[in-house]
Amino acid sequence: MNEIDRLTIEQAKKKDRIAFKRVYDFYSPFIWKIAYRTMHGDAEAAGEAVQDTFIRVHESLHKFSGESGLSTWLYRIVFNVCLTALAKQKRTRIMQPLDENIAVKTSLAESLDSKDQVRAILASMSAEDQFLLTGREVLDLSYEELAAITGDNAGTLRTRLSRLKEQIRKNFKE
């Protein structure tokens, strides 16, 4: 993907507020999309993830060496932020009453239109899979970029996504 100019990055590294805002404006739409999908469409949680990501960026941008693109570095941060947030959510959800989950499942089974099907399929997918699917299908990232972000092998990711798509094709009825 396109990257912001180096001068802006250098200025943002020196905590320049305007340069940092430019970095935010440039990358936040992509970061938001990743966060929104990885956080299972929860806008509030995605907003928190975007905020956490850019706070980390503000604190450690001076460590960014420029070997990879800034976007790859940012995606890696948002990916880790989302996984951490989801792990925390999972711990909290154990404490919630069981009835809420049952109510959601019942309503999905009753009316399975296209949107509900998508929601049901996404709900059955792991956060990593949603991240991969968003990166590949929405942001058009290459397998190499996805590998640099997740730390996995590009070939492994290709196979994983291929299986995932096959499952989606099986479960989605147009």
Added chain:
Amino acid sequence: MGIHNEDQLPAGFIGDFADIPDVPGHLYGRLRHGIDRRVAVRRTLWAVAASLIIMVTAFSVAHLSRPQIASVAEAEEELSTVDSYINSNVYTEDDNSYVYYEETLYQE
């Protein structure tokens, strides 16, 4: 049914999947507020830490520059030395050094 592209997702699915709302406009304000607050907290912590370091250093210097007495016996010995010095050098026999000084001065 035509040739199926194994890497393609159903159009209906991808349409809904890629349908993601825009970044909420208020997010940057919240972020900026969060960053500024963290910077302020960090500055306060640094100031407190610096004050503590200065206080501890000042206390250590003051403590180390004071004469050290190892034991009570040593302290008593030191006191008796001081007493004997005062008795022999400062006070006259009639316990009035000023008078003694004046008298000697006029005699001379």
